[in-house]
Amino acid sequence: MGLSWDDLAAASLARQFPDDPGTVAERVRAIGDLQTQTARSAFIGLGARFPGVTHAEITAAYDAGEIVRGSTIRGTVHTATPEAYTVLAEATRVGQHQRWARVLGISDAQIADLWVSIEDYAREWRTPDELRAHVDAWLARHAPASLDAAAAGPGRYLGFAHGALVRRPASGDRWEGQGKPVYGTFDRTGPVTLADVVRLHLRAHGPSSRQDVAWWAGVPLKAVEEGLAGLDVVEQDGPDGRAYVDLPDAPPPRDLPGVRLLPEFDAVLCGYDSKARDRFATSEHHRRLWNESNGMLLPPLLVDGRITGFWRAAGTARRRPLEITWFARTRRPRKAELDEPVAALESALGITVTEVALSREAT
Incomplete structure (x- = not known):
C-alpha cells in the first residue's frame, strides 16, 4: 500500500x-x-x-x-x-x-x-x-x-x-x-559524502522523493542516486506516482494539533520539490504564499499540521501588532489557541505583540 x-x-x-x-x-x-x-x-x-x-x-x-x-x-x-x-x-x-x-x-x-x-x-x-x-x-x-x-x-x-x-x-x-x-x-568538521547529504535530508525531512532531495540540496538526480547507493533505505510509492525513500530507523509519525506561526522559507515547504509540496499545503494555497516573480514566501500559518494561511508582524520595532490571515474553507484559528504561539514569537524575537488581528482571505 x-x-x-x-x-x-x-x-x-x-x-x-x-x-x-x-x-x-x-x-x-x-x-x-x-x-x-x-x-x-x-x-x-x-x-x-x-x-x-x-x-x-x-x-x-x-x-x-x-x-x-x-x-x-x-x-x-x-x-x-x-x-x-x-x-x-x-x-x-x-x-x-x-x-x-x-x-x-x-x-x-x-x-x-x-x-x-x-x-x-x-x-x-x-x-x-x-x-x-x-x-x-x-x-x-x-x-x-x-x-x-x-x-x-x-x-x-x-x-x-x-x-x-x-x-x-x-x-x-x-x-x-x-x-x-x-x-x-568555515572550518569543516570532517570529510563527508553524498550519502551524508541524502541522510541529512531524510533525517530532517523524509520520507522524500528523489526529486525532493535534488531540489533541496541543489544537486542533480544522478548525485542523489549516488548518495542513495551508500545508504540503507526503505522505499514506498507516493501519492503523486513518485517513489519515496526513508531511513529504516525513522521516528514514528505524529499529529500536531493547534496553531504555529512559522517563518518565511520554513522547512515544511522548502524541504521539498517546489512542484510537490502537497503534504502541507494545497497547490492553490502554495501559489498564494509563494511569489514566483521574486522567490519570496509569506510566513505560513500552520493549523493542525496543515498550512492554512499566513501572518505578519511588520517592522523592526520592539512593540508591534500581529496580523493573522486564514484561507477560506479552512479552520479558523480560535483566539485561545493563539496565546502560546504569540508568546513563543515574542520570546524568540524579543518583541512585544501589542494586538492580534484575525481575518479571512478568500482564495
Missing part, C-alpha cells in the same frame, strides 16, 4: 517538531537546518518548534559558533550546526561548481582554485565589498575575460555563495536583523 499526503505529513512532522532535546544547538541538530536568508527565520522557526526558547539563547548560540549561518545549498542562506553545515557545504560544492564555472566562462578546476583563494583570504572577517574586490583581482590575474560576468547578475555573489564561508552581522549582536554582514572561512 502506498503513502498518502497525510502519511507523508505525519512522518515529516515527527522530525520537524520533535521532543525538546535541550540546548539551542541540540534543537537545530534535531531538525537539520533552517533556511534563513531572512535572518529572523531562525528565531521564529525555533520558537515555533520549541516554545519558550529566547532571543538571548539563540543569539548566544550564534555568538559561540554552536550554530552557524551562511550561503549554501541552492545559493540560499541556511543556519545549521557545524556538523550539518559541513554536509551542506559538500552539497553546495557538488551542485554549484559547474554552475559558477559556466557563469564565469572558466573551467571547473579554475573555479575550485578561486574558491580556495577566497577561503584563504577570508581567514579574517571580510565585507562583501572586500570579497568582490578579491574575486576581481584573482580573475584579473587568471581569467580577465570573466571580469564582466563577475560584475553582473549572480556573479556579484560569487565571493560568499559557495558554502565554505559563514556570515555574522557586522554590527555585532543583531543576528535577527538584515543588516550588513561580514564573512569568514
Whole structure:
C-alpha cells in the first residue's frame, strides 16, 4: 500500500517538531537546518518548534559558533550546526561548481582554485565589498575575460555563495536583523559524502522523493542516486506516482494539533520539490504564499499540521501588532489557541505583540 499526503505529513512532522532535546544547538541538530536568508527565520522557526526558547539563547548560540549561518545549498542562506553545515557545504560544492564555472566562462578546476583563494583570504572577517574586490583581482590575474560576468547578475555573489564561508552581522549582536554582514572561512568538521547529504535530508525531512532531495540540496538526480547507493533505505510509492525513500530507523509519525506561526522559507515547504509540496499545503494555497516573480514566501500559518494561511508582524520595532490571515474553507484559528504561539514569537524575537488581528482571505 502506498503513502498518502497525510502519511507523508505525519512522518515529516515527527522530525520537524520533535521532543525538546535541550540546548539551542541540540534543537537545530534535531531538525537539520533552517533556511534563513531572512535572518529572523531562525528565531521564529525555533520558537515555533520549541516554545519558550529566547532571543538571548539563540543569539548566544550564534555568538559561540554552536550554530552557524551562511550561503549554501541552492545559493540560499541556511543556519545549521557545524556538523550539518559541513554536509551542506559538500552539497553546495557538488551542485554549484559547474554552475559558477559556466557563469564565469572558466573551467571547473579554475573555479575550485578561486574558491580556495577566497577561503584563504577570508581567514579574517571580510565585507562583501572586500570579497568582490578579491574575486576581481584573482580573475584579473587568471581569467580577465570573466571580469564582466563577475560584475553582473549572480556573479556579484560569487565571493560568499559557495558554502565554505559563514556570515555574522557586522554590527555585532543583531543576528535577527538584515543588516550588513561580514564573512569568514568555515572550518569543516570532517570529510563527508553524498550519502551524508541524502541522510541529512531524510533525517530532517523524509520520507522524500528523489526529486525532493535534488531540489533541496541543489544537486542533480544522478548525485542523489549516488548518495542513495551508500545508504540503507526503505522505499514506498507516493501519492503523486513518485517513489519515496526513508531511513529504516525513522521516528514514528505524529499529529500536531493547534496553531504555529512559522517563518518565511520554513522547512515544511522548502524541504521539498517546489512542484510537490502537497503534504502541507494545497497547490492553490502554495501559489498564494509563494511569489514566483521574486522567490519570496509569506510566513505560513500552520493549523493542525496543515498550512492554512499566513501572518505578519511588520517592522523592526520592539512593540508591534500581529496580523493573522486564514484561507477560506479552512479552520479558523480560535483566539485561545493563539496565546502560546504569540508568546513563543515574542520570546524568540524579543518583541512585544501589542494586538492580534484575525481575518479571512478568500482564495
